[in-house]
Amino acid sequence: MTPSSTPLPSGRFSGREDFQALVRAALECAGAQGWRELVLSDADFWDWPLGEAAVIEALTAWVRQGQRITLLARSYDEVVRRHPRFVRWRSTWDHKIVCRRCAGSAPSDVPSLLWSPQWALQRLDAERCVGVSGDEPERRVLLKEKIDEWLLRRSTPGFPSTTLGL
Template structure:
């Protein structure tokens, strides 16, 4: 794994607008696949604005998937993923053993961080309504975001978004 490549390939600084955010997510997942990031945390109120259902994103996730990889999904609701991103739902079923999905029921959705975090780089929407935020791979930014996400995952969430629903 070339750890320097991910820092060079992805931008640092402010971004503005939904398409800029969506492109950063696409680029981050492509970089994760290319350079072998071990862990991803995706957090958002509902992931409605994310490009998770796009063929190129699923191809990146498919290439990223493998032994030793982990993904955590954190949301207030997973309804939008099911409705808007069927390719992602199918990919999630196949790779369920790599994915932990956590739901933050009963919280104000605007309080939940909108972040794609990895051990190498992070993109954070500071204003999810306008899709404005920051990205970068600075160690302080990575640690701060991980601590914030861990607080949400450990203290404020419960299992959610099962890969399949079993019934009689």
Template sequence: MSDTPSSPVPPTLPPTVPLSLPSGRFSSREDFRQMVRDALATAVRDGWQEIVISDANFHDWPLGERSVAELLQEWAHGSRRFTMLAGNFDDVIRRHARFVRWRGTWDHIITCRRSASADPLDIPSVLWSPHWVMHRLDPERSVGVTGPEPDRRVLLRETLNEWLRGKSTPGFPASTLGL
């Protein structure tokens, strides 16, 4: 037995980080949520420079989980870009307090856009990276497709760019302080 006090272990990637992210269809809310976690863990491990997430309200996303906040914290160091598109951010603020705190800390790498007048069913539900994408084709039933195929990534990026540049305005400020 040692007399040395134990020191806290620094956060590391979960032991279940997949060697590669799935490609193909998914059809459940839990599969979707687990793929978000796995994608963020992979982003940390592989050093993705950019992540774009888009959803009408992020209600189903695991953004408020401690493990997700820790992964985002690890990922954010370095030259990174995080873009978020929503119809509105009310659910994010109400349901994902850890994410809201992380967003305030890392405001300098985060762009948040909203499209308040859009039909929520029209806003793409996507996690995009230059390496892999996840697209919920039916957010109500959490049915979608994933994959690293270049055609899929380019098409989704073009769709997201249309929303980010032409169909949205700045939203979800890091602070609500007035002047």
């Protein structure tokens, strides 16, 4: 079975490998099932698998369906350093991506999550990569309220797709 036909897991996860596998599976599922919205949030995305070819393919399949993605980070410096393939992809699909920045926040305050209307993943302890995932409506509503607070009140536009110089 492919991840698109297998339900994404619900429950606790622990460890960087489990976290990254869940992110990969969710992004593949988003493209295969045509999820209408995605929000990715993390202090800096340094340990997310954003630069992997399979992740870029999944994101491309997803945005080609007309969907939009929102990213929230304290800083995008690690994205630029660690995920150049994602940075190139982001430049190509700039019209489908909203990037917000919350530079004044402590790294530990920025939520680390992947949210969609269908399923969500949240790291409760980003340093140890411990968290929960699932499709429970209550969890998704609470996470959406939390991330909306950050996006609407605690962040500003950030991570431009191009840098204009003089």
